[in-house]
Amino acid sequence: MTNGQRDTSKPLPAPSAAAPVVCAGCTATRDVKSTLNGIPRTPSGWKRHADCYYCSSCWGRAYLLRTIALPIASPLDCTWDELNALLRQAWQLTTSACNWMMTELYARDVRRTGAEEMPPMPSVYLYPELRQRFPDLPSSTVATLERACQRKYRAVRYRVLWTSGAALPNYRYPAPFPVPAQGWQVECQDGVTVISLRLGGQRLRLRLKGGPQFRLQLRLAALIASGEAVPGEAYLRQEGSAILFSMAAWLPRQQPAAVRDRTGVLTVATRRDCLLTASNARKEAIWIYNADHLRRWQAAHARQLQRWSEDHKYEQRPVPAFAARREAAVRKYRHRMESACHEIAAQLAGYASRRRYATVRYDDSERGFCEQFPWFRLRSMIAEKMDAAGIALELAQPAVNQPDEEGQP
Numbered sequence: 001m002t003n004g005q006r007d008t009s010k011p012l013p014a015p016s017a018a019a020p021v022v023c024a025g026c027t028a029t030r031d032v033k034s035t036l037n038g039i040p041r042t043p044s045g046w047k048r049h050a051d052c053y054y055c056s057s058c059w060g061r062a063y064l065l066r067t068i069a070l071p072i073a074s075p076l077d078c079t080w081d082e083l084n085a086l087l088r089q090a091w092q093l094t095t096s097a098c099n100w101m102m103t104e105l106y107a108r109d110v111r112r113t114g115a116e117e118m119p120p121m122p123s124v125y126l127y128p129e130l131r132q133r134f135p136d137l138p139s140s141t142v143a144t145l146e147r148a149c150q151r152k153y154r155a156v157r158y159r160v161l162w163t164s165g166a167a168l169p170n171y172r173y174p175a176p177f178p179v180p181a182q183g184w185q186v187e188c189q190d191g192v193t194v195i196s197l198r199l200g201g202q203r204l205r206l207r208l209k210g211g212p213q214f215r216l217q218l219r220l221a222a223l224i225a226s227g228e229a230v231p232g233e234a235y236l237r238q239e240g241s242a243i244l245f246s247m248a249a250w251l252p253r254q255q256p257a258a259v260r261d262r263t264g265v266l267t268v269a270t271r272r273d274c275l276l277t278a279s280n281a282r283k284e285a286i287w288i289y290n291a292d293h294l295r296r297w298q299a300a301h302a303r304q305l306q307r308w309s310e311d312h313k314y315e316q317r318p319v320p321a322f323a324a325r326r327e328a329a330v331r332k333y334r335h336r337m338e339s340a341c342h343e344i345a346a347q348l349a350g351y352a353s354r355r356r357y358a359t360v361r362y363d364d365s366e367r368g369f370c371e372q373f374p375w376f377r378l379r380s381m382i383a384e385k386m387d388a389a390g391i392a393l394e395l396a397q398p399a400v401n402q403p404d405e406e407g408q409p
C-alpha cells in the first residue's frame, strides 16, 4: 500500500501495544494494553481521574467512597408516561440479562464430583454474547452488569454448587439499571439538583427531590457537581412507588487534621560519611540516607570528563569527534542528579510526614561527602516538598545562591 492510498485521517488502532501506566501518587508502574483509541487501559483496582492514574492504595488514601440515593421529582425533557415507558424497557432488559448471566455462569462452572475441595471457577467471559442477545443495552451498561453478576455469582458459588445450601440467585423485575461513571452528570443551581443521562437512546434530564430530609444527600450531590467529589457508578431503581437515582462518589479525605496534629523538630544535616542524617530532639540519628551511588556516579563522570579533556589536546579540529558524546554524557549526568534530588527530597518529606514532625531544621554546610553534588538544588527541592506536606523548614544557614553548583563538575 502506498502513502497515497492510506487513510491518514484515522490513526491505526494498536490494541495490543503495551504502554506503562504510572501511579501519580507513588510512581508504581503497570504495563497495560491500550484501548482502540490509544488510551492505556486502567489496570484493575486502579483509578483514572483528570488524566492521571492512581494505584488502589494511593487512591484509597486520598478518597473515600460514599453512595447516596435521591428520588426523582420530575422529568424535564419528557412526560412521566414517557419516562415510565423508558424505565420499564430498561429494567426488563437488565432483569433478563442478569438472569441469563446467572444461568450461564452456573452452566459453565464445574460440577461437583468426589473431590474434597471446590476447584477454582473457570474464567467465563459473557460480554460478547450479551451484546448480541441484548443489543438495546448500552455497551457500558452490559460491562457493568457482567461485573456485578460475576461478583454475585462468585459470592454464592460455594453454597450453590458445592453444598446445595442455596439456590441460584434470581433477579426479580425491576433489576436496577446501571449508569457508568462517565455516563451521568449532576448540576446544582438555586437549590435545584438535576441529573442528566442517556436512557433508551435519548438524553434525559431529571430533577431530583430536595428538602431538609435530603440535606446530606444534596450536599454530596453538590460536591459532585462542583467537581470536588469524583463520580462513580450510578443506578436507576424502583423503591415502592418512587424511582431512585443512587449514585456513588469518591470524596476527598480531609487532610488538614493530619497537618494540625504535627509537633516537634526533625534536625537534618549533611555529613562527611553519608549524604544526609536526621535526628530527633535527643540527638539520636533516626533516619539516614547513604547515597553511595551518587558518589560513584560523580566519580565516574568526573573521570570520563577528565579523559575527554586530555584527548582534546591532540585533536586537530576545533570541535572534537567526541563532542556529541560528551554533551550527551553531561546531559545524562545532570538528569540523573536531578532525579536523585527529587527522590531524596521526597524520601525525607515522606519520613517527616509519617513521623508527624511540624518542623524540619536543615543544615547542608558539610559538603565533604560529595563536593560536586548539586546541594543548592537539593535544598530547594526539600523546601518545595516540605511545603507541599505542610511541614515548616528552617535553614541553619542563609541560602546563598550558588548557580555554579548546578553546572557540571
Ligand SMILES: [Zn+2]
Pocket (backbone or CB within 6 Å): 023, 024, 025, 026, 027, 028, 054, 055, 056, 057, 058, 059
Ligand atoms: Zn500509588
